[in-house]
Amino acid sequence: MKYILSLEISDFNLKGALIDTEGRVIYNSQKALELIYPHHNEIELNPCKVFEATQKLIEDILSDSEIDKKKLLCLGVCGARDTVVVWDKITKKPLWNAIVKNDSRTQSICDRLKGYESVIYEKTGVELSCYGPATKVRWILDHAPNVIYEHCLFGGLSTWILWNLTKGQLFASDMSLVSKSLLFNIHEKKWDDELISLFGLNRSMLPKIYSSNHIYGSVDSEYFGVKFPICSMVSDTTAALFAASCTKKGDCHLLAGSSAYLLLNNGNSPIKKSPFLTNTLGLYLKDKEPTYILEGMIPSTGSVIKWLETHLGILRSPIEIEGLAYSVNDSGGVYFVPAITGFTSPHPIEKIKGTLLGLSPDTNIGHICRATLEGLAFLINDLLELFQRSFLSQETKISCSGGMTENVFFLQILSNISGSTFVKVQDPHLSILGAAYLAGLTLGVWKDETELEGLFSFEREFRPEMEEKDKIAMIKSWKQAVASAMLFSLA
Numbered sequence: 494m495k496y497i498l499s500l501e502i503s504d505f506n507l508k509g510a511l512i513d514t515e516g517r518v519i520y521n522s523q524k525a526l527e528l529i530y531p532h533h534n535e536i537e538l539n540p541c542k543v544f545e546a547t548q549k550l551i552e553d554i555l556s557d558s559e560i561d562k563k564k565l566l567c568l569g570v571c572g573a574r575d576t577v578v579v580w581d582k583i584t585k586k587p588l589w590n591a592i593v594k595n596d597s598r599t600q601s602i603c604d605r606l607k608g609y610e611s612v613i614y615e616k617t618g619v620e621l622s623c624y625g626p627a628t629k630v631r632w633i634l635d636h637a638p639n640v641i642y643e644h645c646l647f648g649g650l651s652t653w654i655l656w657n658l659t660k661g662q663l664f665a666s667d668m669s670l671v672s673k674s675l676l677f678n679i680h681e682k683k684w685d686d687e688l689i690s691l692f693g694l695n696r697s698m699l700p701k702i703y704s705s706n707h708i709y710g711s712v713d714s715e716y717f718g719v720k721f722p723i724c725s726m727v728s729d730t731t732a733a734l735f736a737a738s739c740t741k742k743g744d745c746h747l748l749a750g751s752s753a754y755l756l757l758n759n760g761n762s763p764i765k766k767s768p769f770l771t772n773t774l775g776l777y778l779k780d781k782e783p784t785y786i787l788e789g790m791i792p793s794t795g796s797v798i799k800w801l802e803t804h805l806g807i808l809r810s811p812i813e814i815e816g817l818a819y820s821v822n823d824s825g826g827v828y829f830v831p832a833i834t835g836f837t838s839p840h841p842i843e844k845i846k847g848t849l850l851g852l853s854p855d856t857n858i859g860h861i862c863r864a865t866l867e868g869l870a871f872l873i874n875d876l877l878e879l880f881q882r883s884f885l886s887q888e889t890k891i892s893c894s895g896g897m898t899e900n901v902f903f904l905q906i907l908s909n910i911s912g913s914t915f916v917k918v919q920d921p922h923l924s925i926l927g928a929a930y931l932a933g934l935t936l937g938v939w940k941d942e943t944e945l946e947g948l949f950s951f952e953r954e955f956r957p958e959m960e961e962k963d964k965i966a967m968i969k970s971w972k973q974a975v976a977s978a979m980l981f982s983l984a
Contacts, residue, residue: 495564497938498551498721499929501729501922502572502650504528504538504593505751505796508922509550511558512929514566514938516948518920520558524550529590534597534834537590540578543650544657548716555717562719568712569725569932571732571924572651574673577629579637579698580653581644582661588637591650592629594752595792595834599628609691616678616685618763618772624792627675627692634693647698655709655723663710666700668783669728672774679763679774682783704779705731706935725931730754730788731775732927737892737918738946740776740784745880745889747873747915748924749897751799753791755876757884758784770879778934787884789876794869795897797831801865807858817862818902825860826851828974829868848978866900870907871971877911890914892951894923909959910967919950 494513501508505528510521524546529537555562575594580587592598600623606613613621622628630647634640648656649670655663671677671684676692676699678685684699703709705727714720727735733748734740734756742760747753756775761782763772770789777783793800795811802808808817833847849861881887891913897903898921908915920926930948933939957964 495566496560497566497569497929497932498554499569499925499932500547500551500571500654501732501925501928502543502547502570502654503729503751504573504576504595504650505799507543507546507550508925509554510922510925510929511554511560512926512933514933516926516930516945518926520554521922521925522550522554522557528593532598536593536596538576538593538650540580540587540591540650540653543591544654547654547658551717562717565719565721566938567722567724567932567936569928569930570651570655570723571725571727571729571928572649572670574649574670574728574730575624575626576650577626577633577647578650578653579630579633579645579647581641582646583644585661588640588645589633591653592633594624595796596629597623597834599623599632602628602631606691613675613688613691616680616688617672617675618679619673619675620771621675625675626673627688627694630694630698631692642695643697645695645698646700647694648700651726652700655726658712658716659710659723660713660715663723664700665703665709665726667703667705667707667726668774668777669705669731670726671700671702673771677774679772679785682774704777706779706931708935724933724935725928727776727928727931729924730756731786732925732931733894733923734758734786734927735776736923736927736930736949737894738949739892740942743889745885745891747891747893748895749794749873749893750895751794751796753794753869753873753895753897755789755873755880757787757880759787761785764884767879767883787880789879791869791872791876793831793834794872795895797833797865797869800833801862807861814862814866815900815902817859818866821857821859821863824864824867825856826853827856827860827864828970829861829864830974830978831865831868831872832978845978845982848974848981850974850977866903867906867967868971869897870903870910871968873907874911874968877913887912890916890954892916892918894918894921896921904955905958908955908957910964912957912964914957915955916951917953917955919952
């Protein structure tokens with residue numbers, strides 16, 4: 494038996510798995526990343542420590558699984574799109590810490606670009622905001638010392654990791670990883686010179702673009718004692734869609750991890766502009782037209798639960814929240830608007846603050862935990878309503894994956910509130926499987942997408958169980974809570 498090593502490089506942790514040629518996960522592991530909070534609303538990662546953690550993760554997987562390294566076929570990689578690293582290709586050092594997706598320090602840059610919003614959206618399908626990687630690159634270049642533009646390279650964490658693993662031989666990405674950068678023209682499917690100029694960047698800073706299933710290069714043998722090819726590179730959202738067999742127009746998937754993404758496959762053409770929703774490029778298979786994805790994002794979901802643990806000390810571990818939510822019959826009138834890093838879609842105020850309402854003398858941790866999970870479900874339902882107005886029927890079954898989908902309470906309350914059926918996949922971490930499947934497709938382990946569909950399986954369906962009057966009452970109170978949070982933010 495031979496194996497594919499797959500990595501998922503997110504903003505909060507690293508995941509790795511060995512997948513055999515029958516598509517089975519035979520070993521997996523993960524490492525948490527240490528976030529840095531320099532100032533209010535600023536979130537960073539040390540890129541060098543992320544690379545060191547990646548090395549250690551791979552070493553541990555190869556040693557602890559006890560496989561013969563010579564049976565390692567290739568590496569597949571997926572990752573987050575919006576976190577930014579800028580580094581000097583001569584010194585090989587980052588110019589600044591990586592700026593994480595939810596960091597909002599670049600608002601002044603967005604303000605300077607007012608008047609160009611329509612140009613940016615028409616070309617990229619993405620609204621100008623602090624989440625845009627180009628704004629983060631611009632900020633780093635404006636604030637880092639001794640910047641030499643001709644030496645600078647820019648990419649997401651995946652591009653940075655692979656550049657290091659190949660000793661600087663690979664500087665690349667795929668369309669799904671760069672389509673939200675504010676620099677990539679999703680219609681012409683290439684970097685856009687007008688946008689590059691608008692942000693004051695050089696084309697030489699930008700990685701080369703290849704298909705998602707491509708032999709990108711090879712991991713240098715100095716690292717793990719064996720040389721093996723890198724055969725896929727893709728965004729975590731696109732990898733999840735692919736592994737869930739959402740390959741047809743109209744297929745819908747919820748990826749709920751540290752952030753939540755509602756994703757609708759729109760085939761080979763973008764959808765006209767829709768408020769608060771984004772058009773991105775998804776899967777780009779060799780010799781095929783790329784897929785367009787209609788996307789809505791909630792910036793903080795699983796990360797809110799992690800925040801309850803690390804910042805408030807309410808939880809010893811994120812897994813505890815489900816039992817605490819079940820420990821009470823209802824939220825006791827408590828509503829939590831979990832906007833700890835602001836809102837994007839579907840609420841218009843990015844700077845809204847997280848708000849806890851309805852506390853009383855008998856409020857306990859169970860009520861707060863239940864209100865947290867309900868608040869996250871309400872947010873996703875608000876997003877789902879945008880899709881259902883124009884693009885999606887309420888009868889459509891929505892497949893779902895990600896760490897949040899391990900929480901049964903969360904999925905059931907989401908189904909109750911939305912009136913939709915959610916189908917939990919067998920393996921919640923679909924992104925890492927998707928990267929492995931694409932890598933295997935590159936090498937011919939699997940001959941086509943149809944053969945891969947046979948590897949996919951569902952675990953459980955969640956159908957609505959709440960009476961309509963109770964659902965209406967809860968949604969009404971939720972909207973009042975959001976209105977209160979907005980008023981406070983505008984005060």
